Amino acid sequence: MAFFMLSSTRPLTLLSATDLAKEYERLQTEVAQLKQAVTSHALVDQAIGVVVVLGRIPPEDAWRVLRDVSQRTNVKLNLVAEHLLEFAQGGLLPDDERVELQRAVVRYAALRSPSPSQSSPSPSSEQSAE
Numbered sequence: 001m002a003f004f005m006l007s008s009t010r011p012l013t014l015l016s017a018t019d020l021a022k023e024y025e026r027l028q029t030e031v032a033q034l035k036q037a038v039t040s041h042a043l044v045d046q047a048i049g050v051v052v053v054l055g056r057i058p059p060e061d062a063w064r065v066l067r068d069v070s071q072r073t074n075v076k077l078n079l080v081a082e083h084l085l086e087f088a089q090g091g092l093l094p095d096d097e098r099v100e101l102q103r104a105v106v107r108y109a110a111l112r113s114p115s116p117s118q119s120s121p122s123p124s125s126e127q128s129a130e
Contacts, residue, residue, distance in 0.1 A: 040078050043078060043081045043085070044077060046081070047066055047084045048063055048066060049062075051066060051084070051101075054088075054105070055109060056109070057105065057112065061108040061111070064104070066084075069097055069100045072104075073094075073097050080097060
């Protein structure tokens with residue numbers, strides 16, 4: 001018996017029962033990988049939130065902080081995110097990750113803080129100019 005399968009890459013391809021079973025297994029694997037990716041993404045998003053609060057920096061910089069910590073410690077981003085969430089709940093953060101986290105937060109916070117020439121005039125100088 002033969003079956004037809006609709007596919008974006010192979011429309012109306014004639015498949016045997018064996019081919020259909022293989023395609024089903026491939027799709028199951030793909031679904032499992034997608035579920036893992038969604039879970040991982042949620043974990044990283046939560047860790048970004050932790051860095052935003054701890055570092056008082058915007059989310060885009062918090063993402064860069066996580067990425068930097070991961071690259072500089074040679075620890076996968078998902079694992080850094082897990083460690084950070086454990087830390088936020090009272091756990092310990094590995095020493096190398098803690099050091100890199102502190103450095104990265106300071107680095108990105110410094111990029112956001114205005115330099116003295118960019119800062120707004122103080123209220124007393126505005127009053128004396130009137």
